[in-house]
Amino acid sequence: MRDSIVRLEKAAKAFATPEGQTVTALDAIDLDVRRNEFLTLLGPSGCGKTTLLQALGGFVELDSGRILIDGEDMTERPPYRRPVNTVFQNYALFPHMTVGENTGYALEVAGVAKPERMKRVAEALRMVGLEGLESRKPRQLSGGQQQRVALARAIIARPKLLLLDEPLSALDKNLRQAMQIELKTLQNELGISFIFVTHDQQEALTMSDRVAVLSGGRIQQLDTPRAIYDQPRNGFVATFVGASNLFEGKADGGRLVTEDGIAIAHGRPGATGAATALIRPEQFFLAEAGNDAPGLDVDLEQIVFVGSTFELFGRTATGRRVIAEIPAARRGLVGEVERTRHARLAYDPAAVHLIATEAA
Amino acid sequence: MSSSIALRRRAQLAVLLGPVSLFLAVFFLGPLSIMIVTSFLAPGLYGGVEWSWYPHNYGRILGFADPMFEDFDPVYIAIFLRSLRIAALTVVATLLVCYPAAFCISRLSERWKNFCLFLITLPFFASLIVRLFVWVLILRQTGLVNGVLMKTGLVARPLDLIYTEGAIVLGMVYVFIPFMFMPVYASVEKLDWTLVRASLDLGAGPIRTFWRIILPLTAPGIAGGAVIVFIPALGNFIVPTILGGAKVMMLGNLIEQQFLSARNWPFGSALAMMVMSVMLVLLFVYVIVSSRRGLDAATGR
Numbered sequence: 001m002r003d004s005i006v007r008l009e010k011a012a013k014a015f016a017t018p019e020g021q022t023v024t025a026l027d028a029i030d031l032d033v034r035r036n037e038f039l040t041l042l043g044p045s046g047c048g049k050t051t052l053l054q055a056l057g058g059f060v061e062l063d064s065g066r067i068l069i070d071g072e073d074m075t076e077r078p079p080y081r082r083p084v085n086t087v088f089q090n091y092a093l094f095p096h097m098t099v100g101e102n103t104g105y106a107l108e109v110a111g112v113a114k115p116e117r118m119k120r121v122a123e124a125l126r127m128v129g130l131e132g133l134e135s136r137k138p139r140q141l142s143g144g145q146q147q148r149v150a151l152a153r154a155i156i157a158r159p160k161l162l163l164l165d166e167p168l169s170a171l172d173k174n175l176r177q178a179m180q181i182e183l184k185t186l187q188n189e190l191g192i193s194f195i196f197v198t199h200d201q202q203e204a205l206t207m208s209d210r211v212a213v214l215s216g217g218r219i220q221q222l223d224t225p226r227a228i229y230d231q232p233r234n235g236f237v238a239t240f241v242g243a244s245n246l247f248e249g250k251a252d253g254g255r256l257v258t259e260d261g262i263a264i265a266h267g268r269p270g271a272t273g274a275a276t277a278l279i280r281p282e283q284f285f286l287a288e289a290g291n292d293a294p295g296l297d298v299d300l301e302q303i304v305f306v307g308s309t310f311e312l313f314g315r316t317a318t319g320r321r322v323i324a325e326i327p328a329a330r331r332g333l334v335g336e337v338e339r340t341r342h343a344r345l346a347y348d349p350a351a352v353h354l355i356a357t358e359a360a
Numbered sequence: 361m362s363s364s365i366a367l368r369r370r371a372q373l374a375v376l377l378g379p380v381s382l383f384l385a386v387f388f389l390g391p392l393s394i395m396i397v398t399s400f401l402a403p404g405l406y407g408g409v410e411w412s413w414y415p416h417n418y419g420r421i422l423g424f425a426d427p428m429f430e431d432f433d434p435v436y437i438a439i440f441l442r443s444l445r446i447a448a449l450t451v452v453a454t455l456l457v458c459y460p461a462a463f464c465i466s467r468l469s470e471r472w473k474n475f476c477l478f479l480i481t482l483p484f485f486a487s488l489i490v491r492l493f494v495w496v497l498i499l500r501q502t503g504l505v506n507g508v509l510m511k512t513g514l515v516a517r518p519l520d521l522i523y524t525e526g527a528i529v530l531g532m533v534y535v536f537i538p539f540m541f542m543p544v545y546a547s548v549e550k551l552d553w554t555l556v557r558a559s560l561d562l563g564a565g566p567i568r569t570f571w572r573i574i575l576p577l578t579a580p581g582i583a584g585g586a587v588i589v590f591i592p593a594l595g596n597f598i599v600p601t602i603l604g605g606a607k608v609m610m611l612g613n614l615i616e617q618q619f620l621s622a623r624n625w626p627f628g629s630a631l632a633m634m635v636m637s638v639m640l641v642l643l644f645v646y647v648i649v650s651s652r653r654g655l656d657a658a659t660g661r
Contacts, residue, residue: 057561079560092558096576106562109572157563 005193006033006056006161011065013051013217025051027217028065033161033195034209038187040196042204043214044240049197052214053163056195058082070160085154086163090170091146093138099125099149100134106157124152127186144175151183155190162187164196168203180206201241205229213237229280231353238278238355245322247277251354260318265294266352274357279347281311284324286333287346295346298322303338310334314343399629402429407623417630436614440634443611446525447593450532451586454540457533458585459578462541462548477545480538488535492602495531496522499603523605531599536592540585547581580650587646591639611635 008031015023025048033039041049054060056067058079067074074082085106093102101108104121112120118134125131128148138146147167154162164183168176184207187194198204204211205225212222213236221233232238235246249258254269256277264277287293298314305311310331312324324345326334337343402414419425421436465476483491498504499522506518521527551574559569597612604610611631618628 059557059560078565079557080563080565084561086558086561088554088558090554092552092554094555094558094573105559105564105572109562109564109568153562 003035004032005035005037005070006195007031007066007068008052009066009068011052011055011067012063013048013055013060014063015051024048024217026055026062026065029217029219031212031219031222033193036187036191036193038184038194038196038207038209040198040204040208040211041214042198042201042211042241044199047214048217049199049214050165051217053086053165053195053197056161057084057086057163083160084163085157085159085161086165087147087150087154087167089165089167091138091150091167093146093149093153095138097138098134099130099136099138099141102138102149103134103152103156105153110157120156121152124156125149127155127189128152129182144171144179147171147179151186155186155192158190159192162192162194164194166198167196169198169200176203177206183207205241211241213240215240232278232355234355235276238276238353243281243323243325245279245281247279247320248357249275249277251275251277254349256354258320260316260320262296262316262318262320264352265349266354267350268354271354271356276355276357278353278355279351281323281325282309283347283351284312284322284326284345285347286326286330286337287344288333291346293346294349295344296322297342297344300337300341300343303334312337312343312345314345395629395632398626399633401626403624403626407625409626414626417627418634420627421630421634436631439609439611439614442525442608443594443635444638446528446532446610447590449529450536450593451540451589453529453533454536454589455544455582455585457537458541458544459548459582462545465545466549466551480541483538488598489602491534492531492599495527495534495603499527499530522603523607525604525608527603528600528608528610531603532593532596535596535599536589539588539592543584543588544578544581547578547584551577583646583650587642590642594639595635 008029010028010030011026012028013026015025017023029052041052043049051060055062058074058077062075069083094105097105100118100121103124104117107117107120121134122131125133128151130145130148130152133141133145138149141149150167168179171179180203196207208225210222211225211228213220213228215236221228221237228237228241232241238244238246247256247258247262247264249256251271251273254265256264256266256275264279266277287295296316298316300312300314302313303310304313308328310326310328312326314322314324316322322345398409399417400414401409402412404410416425416430420430420432423432425432465473468476496503501518503522505521509515510518555573555577556569559573564572595612597610597616600608600610600613615628615631618624618631
């Protein structure tokens with residue numbers, strides 16, 4: 001494949017825990033990363049995403065399988081001979097070196113002459129918005145600035161692949177959001193493939209060209225952010241990415257009926273057999289009188305105002321929890337249901353996503 | 361208000377530091393000033409001192425002695441240089457033993473780590489003199505090493521192992537290993553291994569990573585260990601007495617001799633002052649260098 005920069009073939013890794021058990025971190029993973037792609041590995045802790053990143057960086061040896069970067073077999077290569085650089089979670093800046101020395105380290109070890117090196121250091125620092133800070137020491141910088149130095153240091157040698165290990169997790173929320181956009185812009189500018197590891201689904205959806213959702217050492221789904229969100233392939237992906245209301249049951253002729261007798265209308269009349277219907281909270285709306293859209297009758301337990309939306313926590317007559325998000329603009333209707341403590345949560349059948357239950 | 365708090369702080373500090381300051385003033389500065397004064401006095405005929413200005417004590421060592429009173433003898437400078445050499449060798453040898461060991465031990469599990477640290481401190485539980493005499497048993501002409509060498513026929517006559525400079529260095533290394541190990545281990549233990557990984561990730565091989573990252577970051581421990589070993593090694597007289605015999609003398613022995621056998625207190629004091637000035641210079645350099653590092657840490661400059 002010509003547009004593939006990184007290829008994993010049946011990459012497998014298991015660890016022995018101190019208690020003598022074996023934990024599968026990577027379960028025969030196949031993965032292709034495209035040239036100039038921003039790929040995010042998303043998953044809960046222990047899903048194997050960090051192991052995958054370390055295997056690419058050369059810090060974890062695979063039990064079996066291969067890693068190809070730009071067509072070259074990297075499986076046996078030590079980290080210092082791979083065209084891969086990493087932005088570490090805690091930045092890992094060298095405390096005894098200045099910002100300039102940190103940034104130019106990769107060039108220094110590659111034997112680039114000092115004048116050339118200084119020029120490229122200045123350029124890399126300019127790209128991350130830190131021009132002129134060469135002579136500072138890392139500890140003189142704020143967390144966000146340290147983050148940028150780590151980034152500049154990792155991109156200066158123009159690796160074929162940049163690995164980012166939860167680099168934004170230590171930043172506060174506003175800074176994190178600003179950095180998300182900047183990272184994406186930087187990646188476009190550089191034309192380097194980024195593999196970004198995070199457990200924050202918001203971050204994954206914001207920045208990525210594609211997202212790989214990992215769990216139990218396997219890729220559960222590899223797709224664009226929109227497809228991951230709108231058409232999750234299984235219950236894990238649906239619940240891990242975004243809030244969700246899941247209804248397990250039997251599909252039959254445009255309807256899905258759960259065990260406790262709730263019928264969900266959906267837009268796929270051809271679907272039959274065991275399936276799960278997914279309705280995202282924001283797909284619910286409060287039906288005005290005379291609207292004959294299908295809906296769920298719930299008793300409201302709590303209504304939370306979060307600014308742009310109201311979050312409605314309700315329960316059906318059979319005790320099933322339902323979450324709905326109503327735009328704050330509809331506050332008149334929300335006020336009404338708040339009084340009656342009862343609501344009809346309507347939805348558009350076409351927006352309901354049906355997940356076929358895998359034959360286990 | 362704030363000034364009364366500051367006042368109270370200062371009072372607290374005085375109370376806390378008072379006892380140790382008093383102790384040091386009485387039992388350290390007091391004897392020290394007596395020594396300084398004594399080193400410039402004339403030796404009494406039958407020991408003790410005579411109260412007259414007498415710089416020839418230093419002249420005997422450094423070469424400006426008036427032959428009327430004292431003779432300059434280069435042997436003192438030779439002993440001085442030998443002591444410096446032995447102390448420096450001790451520092452290098454203990455470092456070569458402790459530095460790799462510190463890396464090994466720091467990577468062990470918590471339980472083994474504590475066990476190894478216990479082993480390192482174990483020698484402190486037995487008397488130094490006893491331990492050094494065991495080395496005599498090992499090294500002497502009819503000792504363990506020579507016995508084995510003779511039995512196996514590797515040598516025809518016993519080797520001169522004991523009462524050599526080598527024996528002293530060996531004994532010194534043996535005595536000072538724990539002193540070097542502790543500071544070195546403390547800095548190695550603190551080393552952030554993600555920095556090592558970052559260095560490898562950025563294309564530096566293991567050797568370059570050692571010189572550029574690991575060594576600079578553990579340098580404070582090495583410097584601390586070097587000072588802690590060098591200073592007592594320079595003045596040590598027990599090891600050369602037992603393992604150097606009468607053949608190899610160090611400064612410590614010389615000073616001890618002047619006070620106890622020759623009963624020339626002023627000359628002994630002058631020798632001691634020389635040793636101390638070397639140590640002070642070294643300590644001064646160490647403090648300057650490490651405080652610049654400390655300043656680095658505070659301001660990053």
